[in-house]
C-alpha cells in the first residue's frame with residue numbers, strides 16, 4: 225500500500241493531480257514547486273522527467289522539456305533534488321516520462337531509487353501494456369511502484385478491462401483524441417466517453433487529463449471520474465510567474481475553492 | 482534466419498513502444514496489413530502501378546568504367562530512375578493502396594530532404610487523397626525545391642518547429658498529429674523505422690528491389706546471387722529493400738553505408754552503429770545516438786536523407802549479429818564519389834547514394850566479385866549542395 229492507495233481510500237471525488245516538468249522554469253525550482261503545490265492543496269504531484277522527443281506532448285510541455293534540459297536537468301540531478309523530499313512532502317508523488325531515459329539510467333536502479341526517495345508511482349506513456357507485463361511489472365511491484373496506464377476514447381472496452389486488471393493506483397483517462405495541451409471546453413462527445421467509462425465500474429480510480437485547464441473543466445471532468453490532471457495550464461502559470469509560491473497558491477485555489 | 486517475430490522484434494530490436502493513444506491504429510495496421518497485402522487484388526494494383534507509374538523494373542546496369550577502375554564487376558540497381566527520383570515511391574505506392582483498403586481519408590507523413598514527402602504527395606495526388614507533410618522548419622529552408630514540388634502536387638507542408646527542427650522532429654510531429662487524428666488518417670512512414678509493423682511493412686514494399694536484382698542477375702550472370710550488395714542507410718529502407726531476399730543467403734555480403742558527417746569522432750556525424758547504443762526512438766528499440774541520460778543527440782550529415790539519429794531495427798539486428806558489414810563515409814568523400822560516378826558513368830547520384838559509391842574504397846573484394854550497388858536516388862534534388870560544395 226503506497227500513498228496513492230491511501231489517498232484514493234480517503235478521497236474519491238475531485239482529486240486534483242498537477243503535472244509539471246522537473247527543473248522548470250529554473251533548475252532549482254523542482255522541490256519549491258512541489259512544496260507550494262502541497263501547501264496550496266493539490267492531492268497528487270506528477271513530476272515530468274524531461275525528454276528530447278516527447279511524442280505525446282503538445283507545444284507547452286515540449287517547451288518546458290527543452291528549457292529543463294537546457295537548464296541541465298537529468299535523471300541523476302532529479303534524484304539528487306528529490307533525495308530529501310519526504311521531509312517536506314507528504315502527498316503522493318508520481319514520476320512521468322518517456323521510457324528511453326529510464327532504460328539508460330537502468331530500469332532496476334531507477335525503480336530502486338524511486339522507492340528509496342519515496343516515489344509512489346510511474347506514468348510512462350510509451351511503455352505499452354504488453355512490454356510492461358513481459359519485462360517491467362515484476363520490478364515495479366518489487367519496489368512498491370504503482371504503474372499508471374493511459375486510455376483514450378479509442379481504447380476498446382476489452383482493453384480497458386485488461387488495463388484495469390493490470391493497473392494499481394489509478395487509470396489515466398486521456399480526455400480526447402489529443403496530445404497534451406490546455407483547452408477551455410469539454411465537448412458532448414468527451415462527456416459521452418467519460419460516462420461510458422464511468423459505467424464500466426472499474427476497480428481502479430480514474431483521473432482525466434489532457435486539456436483540463438481551469439475550475440470549469442476540472443469540475444466537469446471530476447463529475448464523471450475521481451478527479452483530473454492539469455499539466456499544460458499549470459506549466460503556463462510557472463512560465464509567466466514572478467513569484468512561484470504565490471502564483472501556484474492562487475492558481476490551485478482558483479480550481480479547488 | 483533474419484525475420485521479424487510475432488511481437489515485432491528482430492532479435493533484440495524492434496517492438497512497438499507507443500503511447501496507448503496510438504494502440505488502436507497500430508493494432509489495426511498489424512492485424513490487417515498482411516492479409517490485405519496478400520490478396521491478389523492488392524498485388525495486382527501494386528504491381529501495375531510499380532510498372533506503369535513508377536517505371537519498374539528499374540534496370541540493373543553494368544557500370545563498365547567503374548568496374549574497370551575498381552577491379553570488380555559492378556552493377557548499379559537504378560532506383561534513381563523511379564518516378565520522383567528515388568526508391569521512396571515503392572513504399573508510398575504500397576502504403577497508399579493499403580490506406581485506401583483500410584478506408585482512410587487523409588494521409589500524413591514526415592520528410593527530411595523532401596524525397597519521401599514528394600513521393601507521398603505524388604501518390605496522394607494519384608489517389609485523390611488529402612495530404613499533409615511534416616517537415617523540420619530548418620529542412621524547409623534547406624530543401625526549398627522539394628517543398629514547392631509537394632505544394633504543386635497539392636500537399637500541405639507544415640513546419641515542425643520543435644527541437645532541432647529536422648527529420649527526427651518532423652517524425653515526432655507526424656506521430657503527434659496521428660494521435661490527434663486517429664480515425665480517418667493513415668501515417669505513411671518513409672523508412673524501415675517506427676513501431677511494428679512499420680519496419681517490416683516498409684521493407685516488404687521495398688523488397689521489390691532485391692526481387693528484381695535476383696531475376697536480372699540470373700539473366701545476366703547465370704546466378705541470382707552477387708558476392709556483395711552495397712546500400713546507404715539513413716533509416717534503412719533502400720538498404721532493406723536491396724538486402725531483403727539476401728538476408729538468409731549467407732554467401733552474399735551485405736554492406737550498409739552510414740554517414741560519418743565530418744568524421745565519426747567529430748561530434749558532427751550520423752554514423753549510428755559506430756556511435757549509437759540501444760534505446761528507444763520513434764516507437765522501436767534500436768541503435769540510436771544519445772547522451773548518457775538517454776536524450777537523443779542531433780546527427781549531422783551533408784545529405785539530409787541520412788541525417789537521422791537512429792537506424793531501423795532490422796539493421797541494428799544485422800549489425801548486432803554480424804550479418805551486415807557497416808562502414809561510415811564522410812561528407813567530403815561522399816561528395817567526391819558523387820562527382821566520380823557522374824564522370825565515369827554519366828549519372829549524378831543523390832548525395833545519400835554517393836556514400837554507397839565511396840564504400841568501394843572501404844571494403845575488400847576480389848577481382849571476379851560481382852558487386853551490386855543500390856543507386857537509391859538521383860542528384861537533381863542535391864544540385865544546391867553540389868554547387869555550394871563546389872569541388873568539381
Ligand SMILES: Cc1ncc(COP(=O)(O)O)c(C=O)c1O
Nearest residue numbers: 672715716717718719786857858
Ligand atoms: C536517394 C535517397 N537515398 C537514401 C535515403 C535514405 O533513406 P533510407 O535509408 O530509408 O533508404 C534517402 C532519404 O531521403 C534518399 O532520398
